[in-house]
Amino acid sequence: MKILVIEDNKGVCSMIEMFFAKEGIEGVFVNDGLEGYNRFSQETWDALIVDWMLPGMDGVTLCRKIREEKNTVPIIMLTAKDSESDQVLGLEMGADDYVTKPFSPLALMARIKAVTRRFNNNIASGTYEDGVVQSEHIKINKNTREVLIDGVSITNLTPKEFDLLYYFVQHPRQVFSREQLLERVWGYQFYGDERTVDVHIKRLRKKIETDTQPFFHTVWGVGYKFDETIKADEV
Incomplete structure (x- = not known):
């Protein structure tokens, strides 16, 4: 596995490098955002770890530029910012996951393995080639990464x-806890940050739901479910 780490804190880089050595991961470390982006463009990587605050080019801009190029390489963002709005911004720009500083190296390694394993499994299983799911209102093509809601492209x-929407549409009306969603969609076991799920559900609601047609429903004390049969006036 070959991972590009774009982080200007040399202490953090040294810690990550030590754990990479134990895991047999080839790590390349760059301390400047613009230099990191250029290095990313020159080679093929299994994953990126990107700090939020960087000289040259900040991590959010770097992430956005990579996604604008339609590159689906897994990206984990490191951030000292722990507010929901900051986390939403990083995820909106295309990060697959985020880790808040200070963090446990073991937790970071688990998330690296999770995002890369899921990405590789999707390719190996052909889900990017023929993974189409459809409900009454939603059609998702995992090959083209297209989402249609009542025929309108999102x-x-x-x-x-x-990924989260795809999973829910695959399992209509089934209730999932936050821990289950972290494990099955993010690919790692629960490490104490349920806000990741809540942030994504909140963003999906804003992007795809209407006043009359909610898709996601909170099951108090348990988690969430996807159910198109429940209308807004029935909630």
């Missing part, structure tokens, strides 16, 4: 929002 979903 083009502003982040990679993780897309």
